[in-house]
Amino acid sequence: MSWQIQAELDELRDQGLWRDLRRLDSPQEPVVQLQGKTYLNFSSNDYLGLAASETLKAALHEAIVRYGAGSGASRLVCGTMSPHLELEEALAAFKGSEAALTFTSGFAVPIGTLPALLGPGDTVILDKLSHACLVDAAKLSGATLRVFPHNHLEKLERLLQTAKGRVLVVTESIFSMDGDAARLREIVELKDRYGAWLLLDEAHAVGVLGPQGRGLAASLGLEKRVELQMGTLSKAFGLSGGYLAASRAVVDLLINRARSFIYTTAPSPAVAAAAGVALGLIQGPEGDRRREALQQHVRQVRAVVEGAGQTDPAQASSAIIPLIIGDEKVAVETSAALREAGFLVPAIRYPTVARGTARLRITLSAAHQAQQVDALLAQLKA
Numbered sequence: 001m002s003w004q005i006q007a008e009l010d011e012l013r014d015q016g017l018w019r020d021l022r023r024l025d026s027p028q029e030p031v032v033q034l035q036g037k038t039y040l041n042f043s044s045n046d047y048l049g050l051a052a053s054e055t056l057k058a059a060l061h062e063a064i065v066r067y068g069a070g071s072g073a074s075r076l077v078c079g080t081m082s083p084h085l086e087l088e089e090a091l092a093a094f095k096g097s098e099a100a101l102t103f104t105s106g107f108a109v110p111i112g113t114l115p116a117l118l119g120p121g122d123t124v125i126l127d128k129l130s131h132a133c134l135v136d137a138a139k140l141s142g143a144t145l146r147v148f149p150h151n152h153l154e155k156l157e158r159l160l161q162t163a164k165g166r167v168l169v170v171t172e173s174i175f176s177m178d179g180d181a182a183r184l185r186e187i188v189e190l191k192d193r194y195g196a197w198l199l200l201d202e203a204h205a206v207g208v209l210g211p212q213g214r215g216l217a218a219s220l221g222l223e224k225r226v227e228l229q230m231g232t233l234s235k236a237f238g239l240s241g242g243y244l245a246a247s248r249a250v251v252d253l254l255i256n257r258a259r260s261f262i263y264t265t266a267p268s269p270a271v272a273a274a275a276g277v278a279l280g281l282i283q284g285p286e287g288d289r290r291r292e293a294l295q296q297h298v299r300q301v302r303a304v305v306e307g308a309g310q311t312d313p314a315q316a317s318s319a320i321i322p323l324i325i326g327d328e329k330v331a332v333e334t335s336a337a338l339r340e341a342g343f344l345v346p347a348i349r350y351p352t353v354a355r356g357t358a359r360l361r362i363t364l365s366a367a368h369q370a371q372q373v374d375a376l377l378a379q380l381k382a
């Protein structure tokens with residue numbers, strides 16, 4: 001039996017689903033060099049402009065001098081260094097939880113957490129638009145997997161009524177491909193009524209929304225009612241890694257059971273130390289200043305995009321603004337035309353989003369200048 005790899009690739013191309021890697025020759029900044037050409041970048045998740053900031057470069061440099069480059073071992077062997085523990089303590093305080101645990105990536109957080117907490121006989125109930133790592137984690141856990149249509153609370157309630165065992169509701173707070181928010185207040189009410197727990201993935205909200213950038217749950221005063229608060233250090237934090245903030249007991253169980261935490265080398269101590277510096281910045285006046293700059297850009301783009309009937313005005317303030325196009329090939333062609341004009345705005349298609357809902361995904365950063373955003377809007381109108 002032949003493997004037919006080439007046929008599979010040809011089919012991807014025919015369907016407008018082909019993807020490849022492009023080489024960036026500059027740091028992650030609003031103006032980037034991509035394979036020899038200069039572009040305005042509206043595709044990164046560096047929401048606060050920290051990835052290439054002098055602050056984090058200096059923090060990394062100092063931490064490398066002090067702690068070295070690598071961690072040398074897994075966390076349970078001898079890879080736990082003071083920056084890891086200091087970061088976890090600071091994250092717990094930031095999220096209003098008893099404890100926090102960091103992972104090598106945001107992706108690794110649910111992949112370790114769900115199988116550690118749930119198994120056959122238990123139930124995971126996911127919003128349909130949840131990130132791939134949440135879906136994969138639910139499957140890996142062996143629990144029964146149930147899905148409710150995006151933000152569809154009646155269906156969520158029906159699923160809660162019949163769920164067995166430990167029951168975990170899973171959702172993103174700000175959805176990564178739509179930029180809209182979970183109906184968090186109602187979801188928290190529902191999961192409490194049925195005695196379920198909630199895992200809330202704040203990947204796109206932390207640093208961006210809420211007091212001190214503490215995320216959507218904090219902005220609604222719901223932190224203490226979310227059992228598992230997840231986030232990443234790779235978006236607004238400008239670095240890499242992920243975390244789970246939870247009770248001390250949950251964190252202790254994860255240290256003992258979460259395989260994506262246990263069987264991997266600890267994150268670089270320098271990255272952990274720099275994440276601590278990023279967290280201090282995010283929580284402080286510099287964070288507020290950057291969030292205000294970001295929100296100005298968001299208002300500027302939403303005023304135009306909402307005018308075109310593209311998004312729900314009730315759900316402002318995330319830094320992700322989708323322009324739904326529908327057809328995969330048209331979305332790819334539009335993105336290519338923008339690239340030709342010097343703008344990087346990615347086409348997002350199946351399998352990242354459902355077939356027939358291909359879109360341009362504009363992401364904004366505090367590091368953008370108002371005139372760069374103006375230029376994008378002028379080009380989109382053209």
Ligand SMILES: *Cc1c(COP(=O)(O)O)cnc(C)c1O
Nearest residue numbers: 105106107131176203232234241
């Ligand atoms: C990016 C993302 C992740 C994964 O985080 P990484 O740190 O990039 O691995 C998880 N969940 C959501 C919703 C994300 O957007």
